[in-house]
Amino acid sequence: MTSSPRLSLSVPEPAFRPGDTPDYSGVTFPEAGSVQRPPVDVNPEEIRDLAFTIIRVLDRNGEAVGPWAEALSPDELRKGLRDMLTLRAYDARMLMAQRQGKTSFYMQHLGEEAVSCAFQRALRPGDMNFPTYRQAGLLIAGGYPLVKMMCQVYSNDGDSARGRQLPVFYSSREHGFFSISGNLATQYVQAVGWSMASAITGDSKIAVGWIGEGATAENDFHAALVFASTYKAPVVLNVVNNQWAISTFQGIARGGSGTFAARGLGFGIPTLRVDGNDYLAVLAVAKWATERARLNLGPTLVEYVTYRAGGHSTSDDPSAYRPKEESNAWPLGDPVLRLKAHLIAVGEWSEERHTQAEAEVMDTVIAAQREAEEIGTLHTGRKPSPRDMFEDVYATMPPHLLRQRHEAGY
Amino acid sequence: MNGDGTAAPRLRLTYRDAVREAIRDALTRDERVFLMGEDVGRYGGCYAVSKGLLAEFGEDRIRDTPLSESAFVGAGIGAALNGMRPIVEVMTVNFSLLALDQIVNNAATIPHMSGGQFAVPLVIRMATGSGRQLAAQHSHSLEGWYAHIPGLKILAPATLEDARGMLWTAIEDPNPVLIFENVQLYDMEGELPADAGPVDITRAAIRREGKHASVVTFGGSVPKAVAAAETLAGEGVDVEVVDLRSLRPLDDATIMASVAKTHRVLVVDEGWRSGGLSAEVSARINEQVFYELDAPVARLAGVEVPIPYPKHLEDASVPQADTIAAALREMVGRR
Numbered sequence: 001m002t003s004s005p006r007l008s009l010s011v012p013e014p015a016f017r018p019g020d021t022p023d024y025s026g027v028t029f030p031e032a033g034s035v036q037r038p039p040v041d042v043n044p045e046e047i048r049d050l051a052f053t054i055i056r057v058l059d060r061n062g063e064a065v066g067p068w069a070e071a072l073s074p075d076e077l078r079k080g081l082r083d084m085l086t087l088r089a090y091d092a093r094m095l096m097a098q099r100q101g102k103t104s105f106y107m108q109h110l111g112e113e114a115v116s117c118a119f120q121r122a123l124r125p126g127d128m129n130f131p132t133y134r135q136a137g138l139l140i141a142g143g144y145p146l147v148k149m150m151c152q153v154y155s156n157d158g159d160s161a162r163g164r165q166l167p168v169f170y171s172s173r174e175h176g177f178f179s180i181s182g183n184l185a186t187q188y189v190q191a192v193g194w195s196m197a198s199a200i201t202g203d204s205k206i207a208v209g210w211i212g213e214g215a216t217a218e219n220d221f222h223a224a225l226v227f228a229s230t231y232k233a234p235v236v237l238n239v240v241n242n243q244w245a246i247s248t249f250q251g252i253a254r255g256g257s258g259t260f261a262a263r264g265l266g267f268g269i270p271t272l273r274v275d276g277n278d279y280l281a282v283l284a285v286a287k288w289a290t291e292r293a294r295l296n297l298g299p300t301l302v303e304y305v306t307y308r309a310g311g312h313s314t315s316d317d318p319s320a321y322r323p324k325e326e327s328n329a330w331p332l333g334d335p336v337l338r339l340k341a342h343l344i345a346v347g348e349w350s351e352e353r354h355t356q357a358e359a360e361v362m363d364t365v366i367a368a369q370r371e372a373e374e375i376g377t378l379h380t381g382r383k384p385s386p387r388d389m390f391e392d393v394y395a396t397m398p399p400h401l402l403r404q405r406h407e408a409g410y
Numbered sequence: 411m412n413g414d415g416t417a418a419p420r421l422r423l424t425y426r427d428a429v430r431e432a433i434r435d436a437l438t439r440d441e442r443v444f445l446m447g448e449d450v451g452r453y454g455g456c457y458a459v460s461k462g463l464l465a466e467f468g469e470d471r472i473r474d475t476p477l478s479e480s481a482f483v484g485a486g487i488g489a490a491l492n493g494m495r496p497i498v499e500v501m502t503v504n505f506s507l508l509a510l511d512q513i514v515n516n517a518a519t520i521p522h523m524s525g526g527q528f529a530v531p532l533v534i535r536m537a538t539g540s541g542r543q544l545a546a547q548h549s550h551s552l553e554g555w556y557a558h559i560p561g562l563k564i565l566a567p568a569t570l571e572d573a574r575g576m577l578w579t580a581i582e583d584p585n586p587v588l589i590f591e592n593v594q595l596y597d598m599e600g601e602l603p604a605d606a607g608p609v610d611i612t613r614a615a616i617r618r619e620g621k622h623a624s625v626v627t628f629g630g631s632v633p634k635a636v637a638a639a640e641t642l643a644g645e646g647v648d649v650e651v652v653d654l655r656s657l658r659p660l661d662d663a664t665i666m667a668s669v670a671k672t673h674r675v676l677v678v679d680e681g682w683r684s685g686g687l688s689a690e691v692s693a694r695i696n697e698q699v700f701y702e703l704d705a706p707v708a709r710l711a712g713v714e715v716p717i718p719y720p721k722h723l724e725d726a727s728v729p730q731a732d733t734i735a736a737a738l739r740e741m742v743g744r745r
């Protein structure tokens with residue numbers, strides 16, 4: 001009889017904890033331009049390696065290199081930069097507004113701006129995103145008015161959802177931005193279902209599901225992959241790996257699979273892993289994946305490798321679980337600075353123009369804020385009435401609810 | 411009392427501290443006990459209940475899990491089946507819905523359907539209720555819904571003493587027990603004797619004696635009902651407040667004794683009205699002590715909408731001290 005060892009569990013640990021000096025010098029990333037670009041109708045079996053590498057376009061000198069580098073016009077590049085600057089300025093103002101008590105809660109995108117801002121450029125009117133709370137770049141790059149976003153954050157009388165959602169849980173059908181679920185991951189299966197309906201009705205629109213790497217542990221993530229794989233639904237399934245799920249580092253959700261992208265392999269879903277701080281790489285990958293969906297080639301899973309440079313939300317203090325310097329040490333750099341460097345490298349931008357653009361963007365955001373605050377903030381000005389909360393529970397208000405509204409004095 | 415007959419010193423603490431003390435006590439008493447859930451380690455839990463426990467007890471006892479309610483509740487069931495005494499923390503009752511199948515179809519039925527072979531000595535703690543401006547999907551009160559399920563025990567600690575004392579009794583119970591911590595109570599401050607310990611989990615409690623009317627309620631509505639009773643005391647109306655404590659099973663005897671004494675009763679529930687716990691309590695009163703009543707049983711419950719975000723809407727959607735007071739005035743005929 002052989003003796004069995006005493007059983008034990010393993011608990012993954014992040015590389016660095018508070019007090020450590022984050023050092024990524026041992027971590028090597030593939031060089032920009034070094035990863036193949038397969039045709040969109042590739043057999044997923046042939047690109048299994050793409051789940052373990054990182055597609056990058058912008059190199060250290062700001063040049064766009066390799067097969068994923070696409071010819072973008074200078075205006076398109078500048079639009080990308082401006083969208084990211086706008087999102088960053090918007091975040092900064094709303095974060096400050098939260099500190100001033102104008103709202104109770106806010107969630108920022110710092111460091112992750114490229115993911116949603118670039119992805120939006122691959123979408124067409126009528127496509128539908130099923131986002132999480134960290135993709136406001138889809139709205140900003142899609143031209144949704146900043147004032148309306150702010151009214152939502154302030155829950156004032158200009159909020160189209162009448163105070164029924166947490167701040168930053170925007171919704172705009174017109175802008176292809178489904179509502180946001182407080183319960184994580186539910187949107188992922190809904191995105192698949194929406195895209196299935198598109199296929200069933202013979203439409204040409206596609207859906208995009210978004211999820212954080214932490215929430216991929218939820219059952220809905222895996223079930224969504226099953227459905228997308230079984231029906232070859234016209235959907236792009238995005239995983240934004242910003243390294244942290246509140247205080248939980250990505251290794252806890254990832255376990256032994258190497259990468260989140262690799263989750264797609266077992267489902268036979270073509271899978272890409274991309275530098276999420278590289279606007280050009282994100283856009284190229286977004287175009288590849290959306291084209292597959294549009295050509296009826298089925299789903300694509302994409303992992304965006306990025307870093308949540310700010311707190312999870314205004315209720316979070318990251319210093320309890322990660323070193324303060326980790327964000328600066330993070331090796332993929334800052335998405336805004338990287339696109340800026342590229343624009344300068346191709347002779348279409350300068351430090352002066354950048355400074356000027358930053359100031360213009362901030363003026364625009366501040367002007368929108370002033371307009372929103374004229375309507376009100378969380379505790380001042382015009383607010384939704386309690387009467388409103390009885391609406392939209394049902395398409396037609398049933399008698400019991402009408403009675404409850406009257407009893408409440410409205 | 412201490413061994414020498416002197417009273418134990420009293421400690422000032424919050425409800426949150428009391429829950430933490432209860433977890434610490436359980437971890438110390440029994441090495442089969444461990445806490446698991448999302449962000450319970452370094453982060454200290456989303457309501458800061460487990461802050462400091464990781465440093466004290468280590469990762470084997472304070473376990474951060476992947477973000478999957480059905481998996482960590484199901485894993486808790488598995489561990490309980492195999493002799494451990496898990497305390498599973500779910501961030502809010504809203505997220506427990508992702509684990510509903512594990513709780514309702516499994517934890518609640520396993521002892522019965524295995525012919526008594528397998529027990530599920532599992533405790534699931536979760537936050538419940540509104541009042542923190544977190545919108546519907548973080549603010550619902552669904553404990554009354556869980557109280558519908560045979561096989562589960564449902565507790566709603568509303569005082570520091572219960573926050574400190576219910577957990578250990580629940581862990582010792584062979585059945586799965588769900589403990590609902592109302593988010594409005596976490597910051598509530600008060601005093602407890604330093605040697606406060608386990609409490610009974612079967613009886614309702616009278617939080618304030620009175621003779622003109624009874625309020626039967628639980629959880630976050632208890633302090634509101636007591637405040638309403640104080641207001642009415644100033645108007646010459648003496649209101650008794652019954653805290654259910656255990657929502658399943660219900661302690662009928664204490665409820666009925668109070669109604670038999672005051673002859674008027676208002677049932678207050680932060681959860682929704684139709685089919686809610688307030689309906690069950692009021693039906694039992696009508697069944698058991700109808701002839702003691704001088705007025706119809708009255709109910710005050712949450713209006714049947716998803717809880718909105720801003721405070722003024724949130725306040726308007728669930729019972730408050732002033733609406734409880736108004737309902738009591740109406741019942742005793744003083745408007």
Ligand SMILES: Cc1ncc(C[n+]2csc(CCOP(=O)(O)OP(=O)(O)O)c2C)c(N)n1
Pocket residue numbers: 134182183184211212213214215216240242244245246308312448477479501505508
């Ligand atoms: C079902 C459910 N469980 C838990 C939570 C609480 N929660 C909100 S965000 C979050 C972390 C999510 O991390 P990740 O998916 O990585 O996204 P990120 O915040 O990093 O963008 C948690 C645990 C929730 N909202 N829903």
